[in-house]
Amino acid sequence: MLIDSHVNLHAPQFDEDRDAVIARAREAGVGLMVEISDKLSTFEATHALAMAHDDIWCTVGAHPHEARDHTGLTADQLVELAGRDRVVGIGECGLDFHYDLSPRDIQADVFRRHIEAARRTGLPLVVHTREADAVMADILTEEQAKGPFRFLMHCYTSGPELAARAAELGAWFSVSGIATFKAAGDVRQAVRAMPPDRIIVETDCPYLAPVPYRGRRNEPAYVGHVLDALADIRGWTREEAEARTTDAFFRLFDRIPRPPETESAA
Known part of the structure; x- marks a missing residue:
């Protein structure tokens, strides 16, 4: 069974043919998808997708681009929303210093609230990071010292130092289509160094x-x-790649029941 651990099916790009896109995924052998929340204003649409389809689950959170609009967001709010059926993760959240669409201090503050929610719920944290390696490493280290939480470095394209630090802290990593790009040699090098039992796609x-x-x-x-x-x-x-990534996925997103037919991947 193929698993897509990060989809944005609520995005307007799918408004004209969302059902057909989901059908094509199933035809291609994709047995499970995680629909990712990027801001609370679209969470209801995200959650509705998960509720409407047995093979779609979802997260709750706010992307760092949206942090400026979530200054009042609390861990309590995230914890409450995470208690809904079919919510299996916290995020996407983190730091993006490439576009700086939200002030960096606000990004960091909102990110820490997501971490608190992940710690309290036990759900995995879906982390976005771009051109913020040193600050990201510091926050992850500081917050793990306060209390453990599980986290996924989604679509990892950052440097080897952050990757090594995150791996030491127990991170999972997800690989995206960037790994197929001709010029993405650095990304492929990072993939070679990822913990083999903590990689998903x-x-x-x-x-x-x-x-x-x-x-x-x-x-x-x-x-x-x-x-x-x-x-x-x-x-x-x-x-082997399918077996390893399937096993890693269900260990990370452990609120999702594992289908019996995938147990041989363990």
């Missing part, structure tokens, strides 16, 4: 379509190309 659709679809709208149906790239980078067979 994603599309981050509608963004970052893998080769041979690069430049088009991304879809969950394309996640198999990411899995193939991961297998090639790590020197695994396709079957």
